[in-house]
Amino acid sequence: MSAVETESNPIEDCLERIAAVHGDPTDLVYERLFTKHPEMRELFLLDRDNSVKGNMLAQVIECFLDFTGEKHYATSLIATEKINHDQIGVPPETFETFFVTIIDTFRDILGDSWTERDETEWNRLLVGLNEAVAQQ
Numbered sequence: 676m677s678a679v680e681t682e683s684n685p686i687e688d689c690l691e692r693i694a695a696v697h698g699d700p701t702d703l704v705y706e707r708l709f710t711k712h713p714e715m716r717e718l719f720l721l722d723r724d725n726s727v728k729g730n731m732l733a734q735v736i737e738c739f740l741d742f743t744g745e746k747h748y749a750t751s752l753i754a755t756e757k758i759n760h761d762q763i764g765v766p767p768e769t770f771e772t773f774f775v776t777i778i779d780t781f782r783d784i785l786g787d788s789w790t791e792r793d794e795t796e797w798n799r800l801l802v803g804l805n806e807a808v809a810q811q
């Protein structure tokens with residue numbers, strides 16, 4: 676475990692390191708998303724100022740922090756969005772890939788400073804969130 680990590684929320688700690696290294700990761704997250712799912716790019720055609728992309732990622736990150744904190748709303752918000760997205764052309768199996776896309780991007784951004792604890796905590800979040808949403 677490196678010296679920078681605290682006993683606070685390891686996900687929050689990791690997000691702060693990502694912001695320190697790269698600032699806003701929105702550009703890299705959607706670059707990876709559209710490489711994996713080029714068919715999803717056209718759904719954002721009207722989002723010329725990237726505000727929807729930015730807002731969507733921000734809301735997903737808020738869900739990560741809620742789920743690793745108070746667990747007030749993340750599970751129900753994600754379950755609702757999964758249904759909404761199916762209606763706008765995002766199949767559930769593609770919807771679910773967004774979390775992995777985000778984590779893969781974060782791992783890339785931090786490179787060598789991505790720790791074993793980061794790997795463990797993000798995987799724990801991914802498994803926990805998918806299980807909780809599946810039970811909704």
Ligand code: HEM
Nearest residue numbers: 715718719727730731734735752753756760765769770773
């Ligand atoms: C590959 C996966 C995903 C794709 C392709 C996708 C696509 C989109 C698109 C095209 C919109 C704009 C809809 C519109 O114009 O009305 C949108 C909005 C939104 N998405 Fe996703 N989405 C994905 C995953 C997720 C996930 C996992 C969440 C979880 C919470 C989420 C939450 C939202 C929210 C909250 C908005 C509204 C943002 C706003 O209007 O500012 N999305 N999504």
